[in-house]
Amino acid sequence: MLIISNYHYIRDDFSARYPSVFGLTPAQFRKQLEELSRHGEFISLEKLLEFQHRPLDRNYILISFDDGLKEQYELAKPILDEMGVPAAFFINTSNFKEKIVSLVHKIHLLRSEISSHEILSELQKKGTAPLSEKEKTLAITHYNYDEAETALLKYLLNFKMVLPEQQAFIDPLFEQIFDEHQVNSALYMDKEMLQALHGQGYLGSHSHRHLPLGQVDPEVLQEELKNTQDFFRSNFGKPSAAISYPYGSFEASTGISEAIEKAEFSLGFTMERAANKDLQEDSLLLSRFDCNDLPGGKNDLFKGQHIFKNPELRKWHKNESSIPHKR
Template identity: 25%
Template sequence: MDDTHFAPPSSLRSYARTSALSMALGSGVSHWLAHRHPVRRILMLHGVGDARMTPDDFLRVMSWLKQRYNIVPLDAMIHDVMARRPAPFGSGKSELAITFDDGLRNQYKIARPVLEQLGIPAMIFVCPGMVESKQWMWNHEARARLRRLSAGALAEWAAAAGCEASNLETTIAWMKTLSFPQRQQAQSTLREHTPGFVPTPQEHEAYDPMTWDEVRACDQGQLSIGSHTMTHPILPTLTEAEIQRELHDSRSMLELQLGRAVDLFCYPNGSTDERVRSIARSLYRAAVTTEEGTVSEAVDPMAIPRIPVTSHLPLLAWRMHRPWA
């Protein structure tokens, strides 16, 4: 009897995919495919410093990008896009912009020094309401509290909250579908089920927002600040008045603190609808989404796609050609 242990099909597929991506990177195929078309690219990052993007990973990824792309400020790229200027292409000429969502302190402490060292421009989209209150974004707090619950406690909370989700990420996804009052109620119930919650040092590093001094420091030199709403709500779940307030007040508070116009916006969670885009169009020059794609000359300025960053260079190299990979 043959007792050889075979890897499950999913593991084999993952290994084959990883091997193929590594070969594409090593052979130069990824690089060639990415630079043969005249498109611009905007990269999307969030937190920096955890296992998914360690400080060493971040330095390595940014150094790799700088060697292969012409990294430009997002403001300059959008200006050229809206002026219908053709995108440069070719190795070292293809334009790339770097963006960060959420205005986290780790972006100031870890990402900023690397970007300044390498001379790489970037934009950080900030929620000024969270800076002002010094509170975490609601989804970060919910994740941290949900991790404290045992399986039994999670089931008890889910029943109390009316949630049918079975794990952390599906629970967060469910909370994103709720109206604002419903989400507030679910959060309140979650807090009641985690009365002894105290953030760990690692959670503080991952989720703490910047201070105003740090935000202002990130609006100098190579870096700049954009608007990300006041409190990072899921905008389509709000009333039109609430959407207007989130977008208008965010811009106003940032302009007051920075002493300049702030006319670039990022939709929290990438969530948008016709009402949201209409209000955004009345207040901002352009807005980026979480939709995966490259930036063509025909792009809607209020729905500009981006490419999610990964620390795995073979996959990142392939995403520059196939953003949805």
């Protein structure tokens, strides 16, 4: 069986005028790794690829990071190296090729300076369509670590509004407060860090621009996959074998397996909170837990029990209508 723990922010200090992100301190990260080591064996991406066509031979744990943040390399990787724990780091290639800040991170930064209530009010003034009751429920379920108002804002921006609408609203606000070039340099890893991670077999794609791939037009999806794989070929000599789907929701991750496979990815990672019995049935819709869902996190779903003792198993892949990668 395979259980995957996913991380974003690793910081010594998360204080802000309006707290906008949830992560772990290095001490908390180390403590969680120590706890997880008592449940299973840590596995690398390269080793995981070997189990596409044969059963998993023991209980494995994969440590993964999304977004290619510099703090992951500077604060988390030394702990991983010291403890001998392999990991997967998924990057948005536009941050490195075009030196831009992902829209999702612009939103995080703005929310640290402006309250969710104020931003929602501005959206209402501009006539943005409100969320339905069903969408409100989905928002609170998906962003379960946020306060309700923040969850609604994030869902409205990330899933309800189309990309041009988001950019037209967020970019002017961002430019009033931040310098994009400075933020890009401070927030994301540099070329040497990427090369080091690739040399260890730790690097994967998080798409090109951090779009919800399952919800964009087919032409945009193809462009996203081509651009991210072109970056990997140009910089590392070969395409990425693994992709982590931005946002990771059911809607953002499913219905695209054929395109993902055509783009030469062998492994795909969602944010379905569940364990993976194997990779043989489907290797492109692997489930992951947020680190806060696991022992040592803010909301341990396992309540102190062994994580491999009767865990919830992934189901999203059973809904996929076109999955040529199933064996």
